[in-house]
Amino acid sequence: MxxxxxxxxxxxxxxxxxxxxxxxxxxxxxxxxxxxxxDLLRLDVIPNKDLMLLAxxxxxxxxxxxxxxxxxxxxxxxxxxxxxxxxxKYKQCTTDEQVLVYSLxxxxxxxxxxxxxxxxRLNMHDSVLKNALKQLQTKxxxxxFKNVEHPNKKMYIKASIRPSDRATGGPWYTDQNFDDxxxxxxxxxxxxxxKRQSSYHSTHSSSGARAQAPKKGVIQGGLEKGKKRDAMExxxxxxxxxxxxxxxxxxxxxALLPLPAGYIGYPSVRDIARLLSSSGITNNTILSEEDVRxxxxxxxxxxxxxxxxxxxxxxxxxxxxxxxxxxxxAGREDPTGPEPYTSPYTxxxxxxxxxxxxxxxxxxxxxxxCEYFKTWLGIIDP
Numbered sequence: 001m002x003x004x005x006x007x008x009x010x011x012x013x014x015x016x017x018x019x020x021x022x023x024x025x026x027x028x029x030x031x032x033x034x035x036x037x038x039d040l041l042r043l044d045v046i047p048n049k050d051l052m053l054l055a056x057x058x059x060x061x062x063x064x065x066x067x068x069x070x071x072x073x074x075x076x077x078x079x080x081x082x083x084x085x086x087x088x089k090y091k092q093c094t095t096d097e098q099v100l101v102y103s104l105x106x107x108x109x110x111x112x113x114x115x116x117x118x119x120x121r122l123n124m125h126d127s128v129l130k131n132a133l134k135q136l137q138t139k140x141x142x143x144x145f146k147n148v149e150h151p152n153k154k155m156y157i158k159a160s161i162r163p164s165d166r167a168t169g170g171p172w173y174t175d176q177n178f179d180d181x182x183x184x185x186x187x188x189x190x191x192x193x194x195k196r197q198s199s200y201h202s203t204h205s206s207s208g209a210r211a212q213a214p215k216k217g218v219i220q221g222g223l224e225k226g227k228k229r230d231a232m233e234x235x236x237x238x239x240x241x242x243x244x245x246x247x248x249x250x251x252x253x254x255a256l257l258p259l260p261a262g263y264i265g266y267p268s269v270r271d272i273a274r275l276l277s278s279s280g281i282t283n284n285t286i287l288s289e290e291d292v293r294x295x296x297x298x299x300x301x302x303x304x305x306x307x308x309x310x311x312x313x314x315x316x317x318x319x320x321x322x323x324x325x326x327x328x329x330a331g332r333e334d335p336t337g338p339e340p341y342t343s344p345y346t347x348x349x350x351x352x353x354x355x356x357x358x359x360x361x362x363x364x365x366x367x368x369x370c371e372y373f374k375t376w377l378g379i380i381d382p
Contacts, residue, residue, distance in 0.1 A: 017057050021040065025081045031081060031083065034080045035078060035080065040054060040058070045057075062079075064087060067079045067082070089141055090103075092139050092141060093136070098132045100124075101129065102142065105157065106158055110166075110167060111164050111167050112157040113155065113157075114150065114154065115133070140159050142156050143157060145167070147163075149166070171287055182285075185281065189281055190272055190292075190299065191299055191318075194316050195318050198316070198318055199257055199317075199318065202256070202257045258317075263310070264310045264313070264315075265315075266308050266316055268313060269289050272292050273292040276292065296316060300316075303319050305317065349370065
């Protein structure tokens with residue numbers, strides 16, 4: 001009876017030292033840091049720095065999967081602690097093969113690991129590996145999943161963690177397929193928001209064109225304006241010219257115009273991320289600021305928006321805008337892009353002149369006799 005009582009007392013003391021050493025290790029360093037024998041003794045848990053007692057405590061912690069034993073190339077033995085919940089999962093592995101397989105799957109983290117990689121690293125027979133994988137899946141410790149980088153490979157991951165963005169493609173993939181429609185719609189919403197925030201709404205009068213009889217030999221109106229008529233067309237009466245009745249109010253045309261220099265309210269990445277989060281358009285998909293930055297970068301590369309640094313902050317505005325349409329890009333079925341912007345170059349006839357290469361003073365086409373300039377200046381109705 002005395003021996004049994006003494007054994008129980010020793011077991012109780014060992015349990016106390018185990019718990020104390022484990023907690024000291026957790027407090028002293030993060031989970032992946034390693035401890036040497038001297039490091040463990042310096043924690044002042046083992047009485048009189050007794051090496052035999054330390055060996056018993058460490059072995060017991062290793063048996064409970066709370067300590068992981070490592071060995072450096074020099075031969076020195078090191079230990080690192082493991083979370084208690086993870087240790088419980090390791091204790092569910094009933095064979096050495098299951099422990100080895102689960103350990104490699106655990107080390108792979110959110111990227112997962114290929115079944116062929118497991119077989120090569122463990123040098124395990126195919127049937128033994130398949131049995132270990134089946135048992136671990138049955139116990140709910142691992143799960144198969146598809147990796148977008150390797151769609152044809154059979155990958156495994158710990159059942160308790162989510163695959164990484166690298167493995168799933170992040171928010172840009174749906175069911176392991178690249179979601180072009182989702183990305184395009186987000187880009188449209190982002191562009192419309194930047195357009196609204198980087199311009200102001202203006203209603204201006206369109207210039208009233210002066211009514212003037214068509215010059216001989218020039219067709220007026222329609223798609224062939226400014227085209228020289230041949231001999232057969234010369235005998236036909238000129239097409240009617242639209243006129244503005246005297247005293248009528250010129251037509252009002254809404255447009256978005258650029259903000260003045262020094263404006264500091266251009267939307268930042270954070271502002272755009274908040275908009276997408278509050279709009280509900282992401283369909284419960286969580287977008288980080290880094291994800292939103294990728295959307296913005298695509299719009300920058302497409303020359304639709306440009307970054308602006310004002311007051312130490314980087315914002316975004318529509319690129320090269322002078323006059324922008326008020327119609328939103330989002331919701332339209334037109335795949336060509338947003339409404340065309342007007343720049344100083346494209347607003348003037350020279351920027352879109354079909355005979356630009358022939359234009360010169362004294363030539364058949366020149367600034368002095370340019371029909372496009374006359375239309376643009378209101379001398380001739382378009």
